[in-house]
Amino acid sequence: MEFKEAKNKFVQTWGALGSQWGINKTMAQIHALLMVSNEPVSMEDIMEELQISRGNASMNLRALMDWGIVYKEFKAGERKEFFTAEKDLDELAVKISRERSKREIKPTLKILKEVSTIEAKDSAEEKHFVDQTTKLYDFVLKADNMLDKMTEFNDNWLGKLFIKMMK
């Protein structure tokens, strides 16, 4: 396989994976493209490589920057903006974890708390509901805390965790 083909395959694969995880294809593709570029890339180049419109590129770059995993760069003497991706994988994973926790897990916990604390009356049905949602709340809370702890190791957290696990 030659370089261009490999790069394309990687970008396509990352895009498809994104879709399966609720991230839009273009956003994942732009991220993939920036990850494997050794130099900052302009919007023009992104549009060209992925064959997408200016609006699409602009919106998805904005979203990636909101996630904190893509940065704007300025080149001396150049008017236009360039973009780079977070390339450190530990850091990338930490940022994605934090964002998803903030955006999805925390609000879900809030709802779980609410629904699990209703007055359960005496029917088996209601008791089971309260019991199950309470368990779910505890589980999700514990998982969320764990993720936090894991990524707090910061540098090479995955490796460090692996060692802890083996002991």
Next chain:
Amino acid sequence: MEFKEAKNKFVQTWGALGSQWGINKTMAQIHALLMVSNEPVSMEDIMEELQISRGNASMNLRALMDWGIVYKEFKAGERKEFFTAEKDLDELAVKISRERSKREIKPTLKILKEVSTIEAKDSAEEKHFVDQTTKLYDFVLKADNMLDKMTEFNDNWLGKLFIKMMK
């Protein structure tokens, strides 16, 4: 908040969360409904509670069974089928992890292996590509193995992991 309202809120929330994770809304809602039901539920009842068609219910129940997190049950003397969800959260998490690993992570690893092993020539661009995709391969492989190890504790793996982490 009263029971019916709480139940509905839970089902809606779970459905919305599903969408954000690439799982279709109805599938997540059916799962939510079954999780908090203390008795097996018939297809009729699911259709009625979620206001969905028979075809939709059938297809999504099939998908949930393929994931191994919903089971068919038969009641003595009843012709129709009933459904229950895996209610043990450790077990549920293990099954979801295993399925996603099999369906998404493993195929991704295969592609990462392919693209990271191209002949890198001498350009900085190509070298960076190989370097970055190799790192990605290693990272994803390690994360996948870790998930496997974690869920191998099986019973109360999250709790056990928590204790290990604290040491």
Next chain:
DNA sequence: AATAAGTTTCAATTATTTTTGAAAGTTTAA
């Protein structure tokens, strides 16, 4: 073996999400 009870399938429809492209907005430089 005919009928009834129940389930699955899938082409067509509907709903949702993504993408486009051009107008409006912003910034830099002359």
Next chain:
DNA sequence: TTAAACTTTCAAAAATAATTGAAACTTATT
């Protein structure tokens, strides 16, 4: 202050994904 270079916004269009519903299929009962 004007014009050029570039970016953002958003309504409309296109693409994708989910849903319906009725026919086909399966299984149990008489």
